[in-house]
Amino acid sequence: MKVLVCLKQVPHSDARLDIRDDGAWIKDDGVKFEINSYDTYALEQALRVKDAGEAEVVVVSIGPDRVTQALRTALGMGADRAVHVNDPEAEGSDPLGVAKILAAVAAEESPDLILTGFMSEDGNFAAVPPMVARLQGIPSATAVVQCEISDSSVRVERELEGGAMEVVDLEMPCLIALQTGANQVRYASLKGIMQAKKKPVDAKTVADLGLAGQVGASAVKVVIEKIYRPDKGEGAEMLEGSTGEVVSQLVGKIKELGLL
Amino acid sequence: MGNILVVAEIQKGELREASYELLTQAHAVAGAGDAGRKVRSLVIGSGVADAAAEFAGKGGGDTYLADAEGLAAYNVNGWEAAILAAAEAAEADLILLSNTPSGWDVAPRIAAALDAAFVSDCFKIEADGDGLALYRRVFNGKLDAKLSVSGAGPVVATMQPGACAAYEGTSQGATHPVEVKLDGAKAVFVEVKAAESKGVDLTKADIIVSGGRGVGDPEKFTEVIQPLADALGAAMGASRPVVDAGWLPHEYQVGSSGQVVQPKLYIACGISGAIQHLVGMKTSNFIVAINKDPDAPIFEVADIGIVADLFEVVPALTKAVQEAKGG
Ligand SMILES: Cc1cc2nc3c(=O)[nH]c(=O)nc-3n(C[C@H](O)[C@H](O)[C@H](O)COP(=O)(O)OP(=O)(O)OC[C@H]3O[C@@H](n4cnc5c(N)ncnc54)[C@H](O)[C@@H]3O)c2cc1C
Numbered sequence: 001m002k003v004l005v006c007l008k009q010v011p012h013s014d015a016r017l018d019i020r021d022d023g024a025w026i027k028d029d030g031v032k033f034e035i036n037s038y039d040t041y042a043l044e045q046a047l048r049v050k051d052a053g054e055a056e057v058v059v060v061s062i063g064p065d066r067v068t069q070a071l072r073t074a075l076g077m078g079a080d081r082a083v084h085v086n087d088p089e090a091e092g093s094d095p096l097g098v099a100k101i102l103a104a105v106a107a108e109e110s111p112d113l114i115l116t117g118f119m120s121e122d123g124n125f126a127a128v129p130p131m132v133a134r135l136q137g138i139p140s141a142t143a144v145v146q147c148e149i150s151d152s153s154v155r156v157e158r159e160l161e162g163g164a165m166e167v168v169d170l171e172m173p174c175l176i177a178l179q180t181g182a183n184q185v186r187y188a189s190l191k192g193i194m195q196a197k198k199k200p201v202d203a204k205t206v207a208d209l210g211l212a213g214q215v216g217a218s219a220v221k222v223v224i225e226k227i228y229r230p231d232k233g234e235g236a237e238m239l240e241g242s243t244g245e246v247v248s249q250l251v252g253k254i255k256e257l258g259l260l
Numbered sequence: 261m262g263n264i265l266v267v268a269e270i271q272k273g274e275l276r277e278a279s280y281e282l283l284t285q286a287h288a289v290a291g292a293g294d295a296g297r298k299v300r301s302l303v304i305g306s307g308v309a310d311a312a313a314e315f316a317g318k319g320g321g322d323t324y325l326a327d328a329e330g331l332a333a334y335n336v337n338g339w340e341a342a343i344l345a346a347a348e349a350a351e352a353d354l355i356l357l358s359n360t361p362s363g364w365d366v367a368p369r370i371a372a373a374l375d376a377a378f379v380s381d382c383f384k385i386e387a388d389g390d391g392l393a394l395y396r397r398v399f400n401g402k403l404d405a406k407l408s409v410s411g412a413g414p415v416v417a418t419m420q421p422g423a424c425a426a427y428e429g430t431s432q433g434a435t436h437p438v439e440v441k442l443d444g445a446k447a448v449f450v451e452v453k454a455a456e457s458k459g460v461d462l463t464k465a466d467i468i469v470s471g472g473r474g475v476g477d478p479e480k481f482t483e484v485i486q487p488l489a490d491a492l493g494a495a496m497g498a499s500r501p502v503v504d505a506g507w508l509p510h511e512y513q514v515g516s517s518g519q520v521v522q523p524k525l526y527i528a529c530g531i532s533g534a535i536q537h538l539v540g541m542k543t544s545n546f547i548v549a550i551n552k553d554p555d556a557p558i559f560e561v562a563d564i565g566i567v568a569d570l571f572e573v574v575p576a577l578t579k580a581v582q583e584a585k586g587g
Pocket of ligand 1: 013119143400471472473474475498499500501502513514515516517518519529530531532533534535536537540550551552553556568569570571
C-alpha cells in the first residue's frame with residue numbers, strides 16, 4: 001500500500017504574530033516554524049499503517065527552503081520519501097491553488113490513501129483536503145478521529161458536534177483529514193534522524209507538475225485584503241497591579257458574586 | 261449576476277437555526293446588489309418536503325428539494341451531487357453553507373468541482389460594489405482577516421453558526437424536486453454514535469476552573485489548577501489540546517466538540533480563546549481570564565482579565581481563597 005501524507009509548515013503556536021507592512025499576512029522572518037499540529041496526526045496514522053505491514057509512506061510539502069526541516073522531521077519519524085514543491089511560482093496560492101498542486105503530486109504518485117490534517121493552524125481554512133480529493137475524483141472524510149484500514153476500504157469515525165461520531169466507509173483510494181487527538185504522535189528517534197539523511201527528497205517545480213500559470217499569487221480567486229487584531233468589543237475589565245493586588249481584587253469580585 | 265443558493269440543514273428532523281442565519285446573510289447580499297439577484301435554497305434529506313416548504317416560506321424563496329432514502333443521513337457523495345444539481349438549476353454564483361460537520365466536509369469539494377472561489381467559516385459577508393467582502397478569523401482566532409474575491413467566477417462560502425441573527429422575514433417560494441444520482445457512491449454512511457455519557461457533568465457546576473495548553477503539562481494541572489478548583493469547590497475543565505495530549509479525559513473538555521457549560525463563574529487559565537472553545541463557555545454568567553498574552557481573544561468574552569503568568573496568579577489566588585474561606 002502507498003500512503004501520501006500532506007504536511008504544512010506553520011508558525012509555532014507560541015510565535016509572536018506581527019502583521020506585515022502591506023497588512024496582508026504576518027511577517028515570517030525570525031518566526032519559528034513547526035509542522036501543523038493536525039498534520040502530525042496524519043503522519044502518525046500513516047506510520048501506523050507502515051508498522052502494521054507493507055506500506056510506503058511518502059510525505060509532500062509546498063513551500064520555500066525552510067520546509068526541508070519539516071520533511072526531514074517526517075523522514076526521521078519513519079516516512080520513506082519526500083516530495084518538496086519548492087518554487088516561488090507556488091507562493092501566494094489560495095487553498096484551491098494549493099489543492100491543485102497536491103492533486104498533481106497525487107496524480108504522479110497514485111497513492112491508495114491520502115492522509116492530511118483537518119485544517120492548518122495559520123489560515124484555518126480546512127479547505128485543501130476535500131478539494132484535493134474532489135480534483136482526484138476520490139471520496140474524502142474530514143475531522144476524522146479514528147480509522148480502521150483494510151485492503152480496499154477504510155472505516156472512519158468523523159467527529160460531529162458535542163462528542164457524537166459519524167461512522168463512514170470509504171472506498172480506496174480515498175482521502176482522510178485527521179482531527180487533533182486522533183492518536184498519540186511519536187517522536188523522531190536519533191537513529192531515525194540519522195537514517196533520514198540518506199532518504200530521498202525530490203524537489204519539484206510548478207512547471208514539473210504541468211501547472212505553470214495555474215497556481216500561485218497571480219492565479220488566486222480569493223485575495224486576503226488585510227489581517228488585523230480583532231475588535232475587542234467591550235472587552236474585559238483588566239486588573240492591574242502586583243500579584244497580591246490583582247488577587248485581592250479578584251477575591252472581592254468572587255465574594256460579590258456570592259460564590260465565596 | 262447570478263442567484264444565491266442557500267444550502268439548508270436538517271438536524272433531528274428540524275431545520276437548523278444556522279440555516280436561517282444563512283438566509284440573513286443571503287438577503288443582505290442580495291438586497292445590496294442588482295434587483296435581479298434572487299435567494300434560492302436547497303433542502304436535502306429523506307421525507308423532508310414539509311421542511312422544504314417551510315423554508316421556502318420563511319425566506320428561502322424557491323427551494324430545491326433533494327428527497328431520497330439514500331439522503332436520510334449526510335453522505336459526501338449524495339450531498340455533493342445534490343448541491344451541484346441545485347446550483348445549476350438555481351443559476352447560482354454564490355453558494356452558502358454553514359460551517360458545520362456536513363458543511364465543512366462537502367463545501368470545499370463543491371468549490372473544487374466548480375473551480376470556484378472558496379472562503380470558509382465567515383462571521384460576516386458584505387456586498388462590496390460588484391464583489392464581496394468576507395470576514396473570518398485566522399490563527400485560531402488571534403487575528404481577523406478581510407478577504408475579497410477576484411474574477412467573476414462562482415463563490416462558495418461557509419458561515420460560522422451563531423455569527424448573525426436568524427432570518428425572520430417571509431418569502432413566497434415553491435419547491436422543486438432535483439434529481440440526484442446516488443448509485444456508485446464511494447463513501448457510505450454507516451451510523452451515528454451518540455456522545456458517550458459523561459462521568460463528569462460540567463453543565464451542573466456553579467464554578468469551573470479550566471486550564472489550557474498554557475498549563476504546560478499534566479503535573480501542573482494537579483499542582484496548580486486542581487488546588488484552585490478544590491479551594492473554590494469548583495469543577496475542573498480543559499481546552500481541547502489538554503484532552504488531545506491525554507492530560508485529562510474527554511469528559512473535561514469544554515467547547516464545540518466537548519461540553520457546553522454556563523456556570524456562575526468560569527475561570528480560564530492559559531486558554532487562548534479559539535472560537536470552538538468560546539462557544540462552549542461564553543454564555544457563562546461571569547468569566548475570568550488569566551493569560552500572559554494581552555492580545556489573546558479570550559479577553560473579548562471575559563468580564564475580568566488578568567495579563568500575567570498563570571503560575572504566579574493561580575497559586576496566589578488559591579491561597580487567598582483558602583484564607584477567605586478559613587477566616
Ligand atoms: C472542529 C473543531 C472542534 C474543536 N473543538 C474544541 C473544543 O471543544 N474545545 C476546545 O477547547 N478547543 C476545540 N478545538 C480546538 C481550538 O481550535 C483550539 O485549538 C484550542 O481551543 C486551543 O486551546 P488552548 O487555548 O488551550 O491552546 P492555545 O491556543 O495554544 O493557547 C494557550 C494559551 O496559553 C497562554 N499561556 C501560555 N503559557 C502561559 C502562562 N504561563 N500563563 C498564562 N498564560 C499562558 C498563551 O498565551 C495562549 O493564549 C476545536 C477545533 C476544531 C477544528
